[in-house]
Amino acid sequence: LDKQREGSHYRFYSKEIDTRIFRKLEIKNQLEFALGRDEFTLSYQPQVIAKTQQIVGVEALIRWKNNKLGLITPTEFIPIAEEAGIIIPIGEWVLETACRDAKTWFNKGLPQLRLSVNISPIQLIHDQFEEMVNRVLKQTGFPPENLELEITENVGLYGLDKSLTTLQRLRAMGIGLAIDDFGTGYSSLSYLVDLPIDTIKIDRVFVQNLNTNSKLMTLAEAIIKISKVMNFQTIGEGVETLEELKGLDTLECDQIQGYFFSKPVSTEIMAELLKNGISVETDLRNEDIGA
Numbered sequence: 135l136d137k138q139r140e141g142s143h144y145r146f147y148s149k150e151i152d153t154r155i156f157r158k159l160e161i162k163n164q165l166e167f168a169l170g171r172d173e174f175t176l177s178y179q180p181q182v183i184a185k186t187q188q189i190v191g192v193e194a195l196i197r198w199k200n201n202k203l204g205l206i207t208p209t210e211f212i213p214i215a216e217e218a219g220i221i222i223p224i225g226e227w228v229l230e231t232a233c234r235d236a237k238t239w240f241n242k243g244l245p246q247l248r249l250s251v252n253i254s255p256i257q258l259i260h261d262q263f264e265e266m267v268n269r270v271l272k273q274t275g276f277p278p279e280n281l282e283l284e285i286t287e288n289v290g291l292y293g294l295d296k297s298l299t300t301l302q303r304l305r306a307m308g309i310g311l312a313i314d315d316f317g318t319g320y321s322s323l324s325y326l327v328d329l330p331i332d333t334i335k336i337d338r339v340f341v342q343n344l345n346t347n348s349k350l351m352t353l354a355e356a357i358i359k360i361s362k363v364m365n366f367q368t369i370g371e372g373v374e375t376l377e378e379l380k381g382l383d384t385l386e387c388d389q390i391q392g393y394f395f396s397k398p399v400s401t402e403i404m405a406e407l408l409k410n411g412i413s414v415e416t417d418l419r420n421e422d423i424g425a
């Protein structure tokens with residue numbers, strides 16, 4: 135930044151940076167009290183088999199409403215919670231709440247499904263992570279085989295060795311592992327060999343406009359082919375349109391998550407969805423059913 139030449143620009147940028155730093159500080163301050171004030175909730179989004187519209191999984195997504203700041207997206211506050219270390223208690227709250235809610239659905243006799251919970255790399259390298267997961271499973275009675283942890287490729291940035299040991303031990307307990315936002319992180323593909331992966335989540339950047347963009351279609355096809363040979367299941371993320379759904383269906387993507395089938399909803403509405411099923415008009419249904 136050349137402050138001698140453009141004094142006014144300098145002031146403009148510096149003011150913008152001030153505002154950003156102030157916002158971040160505000161969020162950090164409010165985050166310290168958010169758990170105690172019961173300001174978090176979870177939303178759940180179904181993961182669906184395209185042709186049958188059967189819900190086989192749900193992803194838990196955190197929501198935060200603060201009196202002073204209003205609604206703050208996880209994209210904004212999770213990195214700050216990570217930096218401040220508050221992600222540790224928040225992450226525990228998320229896992230416990232999600233397991234309790236899903237156990238409630240199971241107890242009502244609703245179909246058993248996979249519960250996916252996002253895990254920050256900071257949680258994964260935390261000394262008591264495995265202990266915490268064990269405690270939560272025990273306290274809630276949630277079956278480990280129905281739990282899947284979603285991590286991103288960025289776990290590698292925090293030292294894969296430690297995470298790897300933890301992930302292998304969790305896998306031995308029956309817990310599944312999904313790679314979230316596949317293809318957008320800072321990793322080499324070698325972790326696909328090293329990590330005990332069950333599921334690849336194809337990021338929305340590859341899904342958006344898939345069926346009208348041949349480059350994207352080719353890329354998604356390659357990701358799904360790699361997953362098939364590696365024995366991973368695939369979930370297409372952020373599917374909003376019938377065109378995108380059809381594209382992924384053509385490529386034999388295993389499951390679909392996105393607004394097209396359902397936005398993230400409350401635990402009560404999720405229970406309703408599980409009870410009544412999803413029924414969205416697609417012409418995929420006729421192909422396999424009743425044939």
Ligand code: C2E
Pocket residue numbers: 179194195196207208209212225228252253254284314315338371372373374391392393394398
């Ligand atoms: P993610 O794990 O990749 O979650 C998917 C995000 O895509 C969610 O945003 C979801 O609401 C959104 N989404 C789902 N379907 C569609 C669609 O069809 N179109 C579009 N445009 N978006 C769709 P959300 O809930 O705002 O979460 C953003 C990110 O914050 C998550 O990305 C995840 O990385 C993080 N996050 C959310 N909850 C938690 C949590 O409990 N713990 C941690 N560590 N991170 C979380």
Ligand code: MG
Pocket residue numbers: 193252284314
């Ligand atoms: Mg996720």
Ligand code: MG
Pocket residue numbers: 314315335337371
């Ligand atoms: Mg994702």
Ligand code: MG
Pocket residue numbers: 315
């Ligand atoms: Mg994402």
